[in-house]
Amino acid sequence: MDWETFKNLRGSEKKAFFMRNGRIYHVVMAQQFDRPFLEEICNLTTRIRQIAKSNEGTKFLLGLLQGKRAMLYFTQPSTRTFLSFVSACQILGMQWAEVRDPSISSEMKGESPEDSVRTFSSYFDLIIMRHPEPQFAEKMAFLLNQTPRPVPIINGGSGPDQHPTQALLDIYTIHRSFEDHGGIDEKHIALVGDLKRGRTARSLAYLMKNYRDVKLYFVSPPELRMEEDLKNYLREKGVKFEEHDDLEEIIPLVDVVYMTRIQDEYDKEGESKLIPYERYHFKPEYLKILKPNAIIMHPLPRRDELPVEVDKDRRAVYWRQVRNGMWVRTALIAMIFGVDKKIWDY
Amino acid sequence: MDWETFKNLRGSEKKAFFMRNGRIYHVVMAQQFDRPFLEEICNLTTRIRQIAKSNEGTKFLLGLLQGKRAMLYFTQPSTRTFLSFVSACQILGMQWAEVRDPSISSEMKGESPEDSVRTFSSYFDLIIMRHPEPQFAEKMAFLLNQTPRPVPIINGGSGPDQHPTQALLDIYTIHRSFEDHGGIDEKHIALVGDLKRGRTARSLAYLMKNYRDVKLYFVSPPELRMEEDLKNYLREKGVKFEEHDDLEEIIPLVDVVYMTRIQDEYDKEGESKLIPYERYHFKPEYLKILKPNAIIMHPLPRRDELPVEVDKDRRAVYWRQVRNGMWVRTALIAMIFGVDKKIWDY
């Protein structure tokens, strides 16, 4: 099969291709995660957090992937995703290196990204990448699978398209927040902001098909609505959703408010400036109409859409999300290398 | 207390705030160091250097902070400070990561430096930072202390303001150089060059209040005099100082000549070019009029103010300063994490 054929397959048809020895290998799109996998990774994450509380546990984790080495290839700006992956590698005792600025790499001399990635695979045991081009990580996973020495690829964000590990940390945060309140099933979730170009909201929405009776509220300016392909996906999977353009009237109805910033880095000529985005800001007075057990999430970085004074409210969980990201990625890497059993046995 | 109130407190009032469990925690300003602390860190530094001479000792040190991880957030250019902190972390077996170029981080997407630093604190056990804004490290230490999960902050240089770990390595170098000649007490020290904007001279001058009968000579062009706030501080603490603008006549009088380069990166419009800075160069013939037991220091990088041919003189100790910086920072991190007792017990 060639790449042109492969890339047009459905997510479910591609899924097997991202597995190896019965476990997850390449992590490229949210659609490849099913409910058993999501529950497994949530449980493993919690287990790792417990182990890491002691010095002895920290040293146990450090020994798990000694001698394995990871390459972080991030050609789009990133702080959180990049550093949380670095931290995850460090927690498991992996060594790592990074290429972030293409101007200091051989792409300056005309090397194709494909040759760069194949070079990384010659030296490292894992490639974690962020790239502006949609489906780039998927294509690299496909190409590496054709070589005599493939290594796993984790997509750390591909253009406006996918950010599957962000979706995992979001799921884990909701899972933990509602652990004593029925879990994710039946929850009402508002995704707010630039849904057209925000890959975190897209990746999270994909995962909702794995939960029972979830209802999504897409709250965005009319110009920044969720794309049709994703809405079709939800319709097909029977996930209920509604589209709204007034944030205030949705706040009292939901269990989760998932805020996002405007993604103006994808603007062609400053068109975002014409959109009255203040209507999609979380105003501090909304705290009064928000349900007592609801949570406020944000993938960060934030700008004005989520004022700092909200941080003190106990329903604000976005700083917990940040730290959860590190632990979920640790669990994911552990699963890819098959050391999850050792963690359970500890 | 809010930041506006805190920031206007006196150094001595802030000091307790930078401690935790009876030991140093945040390292933000030279004024927080007292004489017992300075003697303790000098002795610990010498002890660490001895231990590191053997292979077995090197491995002992490597095990001290295994599993701890440091973030180096340096948004101003640096070679020496940055690499000596990296080395200090490595010597103690810490893992580390860096953010140096804001254009590859989320500040590009509009994230506030406060949110960036809180993010680092979510992943790492220690934050070492250099920032162009005065009091930035201090503000971050203040803010982190308000969060549920603070981590220690070390100021690796904040604008023209403070560079407390440089002051520590300078103190250690003088301490070692005069170990058999009465220590730092009673020494005459010339601080030469751009005293207005050079934070290393400022930070060192602050520390002189801890020593008996030290006399400072501030030798600089009239335009680049030491700032009034620091001179007031010295007056209040009873540290003697004189201001001069002729270097040659001061050379025979002092035990320490501390050279600095012109800090033209803080120029508004090239005003430094008008200053006859050659008068504050150390001319090779000064070696003849310098006392036989005096020392020549420089925080580096140097330009023409200190010619390479001086390097060969045995009184030139600036290359020793460089290496001392690594060992003092190692001692400092060891003290912050409370492993200094293990080092003494070795």
Next chain:
Amino acid sequence: MDWETFKNLRGSEKKAFFMRNGRIYHVVMAQQFDRPFLEEICNLTTRIRQIAKSNEGTKFLLGLLQGKRAMLYFTQPSTRTFLSFVSACQILGMQWAEVRDPSISSEMKGESPEDSVRTFSSYFDLIIMRHPEPQFAEKMAFLLNQTPRPVPIINGGSGPDQHPTQALLDIYTIHRSFEDHGGIDEKHIALVGDLKRGRTARSLAYLMKNYRDVKLYFVSPPELRMEEDLKNYLREKGVKFEEHDDLEEIIPLVDVVYMTRIQDEYDKEGESKLIPYERYHFKPEYLKILKPNAIIMHPLPRRDELPVEVDKDRRAVYWRQVRNGMWVRTALIAMIFGVDKKIWDY
């Protein structure tokens, strides 16, 4: 001896200067490698690869240079060389740091490269460097040898001049490819492309004096011929060579086709664009006229001179070259630090 005198010595006269305690110390030029050294490093490389196949072997290697630390100072773009050195350090358990962008280092503040390198030598046990200036690594090795605390330097590429570790990995790749066919002696080797400015071809050609009856074909546009100094070197050492400008007619005659890209980064004003470089592309139909046991090499990065469809041919060994680079550099560092005996004893 001063640098001006030293730099004009012949390679053979300099050789002793790059040794210490009877073993290799600084690695700056291909001329310093003799046949016993080349055979030793090839054998050690193969041994390390075998050891690294097992988990236990990987851990043994990780322990060899624990506590040693390397500085990678790369001021020219690089992916492969940089990352393979990083990997080599990691495989041997060394810690490392990098300076790649002079704009974030103290050279911005007017520091001389000599002072920067001396600073690195204060903190690290090994300096690996790539620099645009010819003989820069050699000069730094010379200067460090004058200081009280020298550390070894490895040249990772100096301008259009030398790239000695690339030559080592090329030798290892040819050695392995012809292990059952008489080794490197008597082989016919075509070096193809921009021979004037390509340092990999130069460095490899130098090494041919160590093998019996090798014949070199320099195939290049007339404007990009191999420089006279190298041809004089070969004449003097009795290495046969011919110059050609038609690639197709040489293909059937040789055992090794060593392709290189045009080095237009050294163009003064785009003069490369006038050269019909397509004549020095490896056309897929050449696979039919190439000997069955011949090999196709390329130092990478490649552009159009070596089409991706050639990759599938079993005679294409350039991806193996990439990986060999990591193992040869591992062997080299092991030899510099004298742990090669431990590897043989394992």
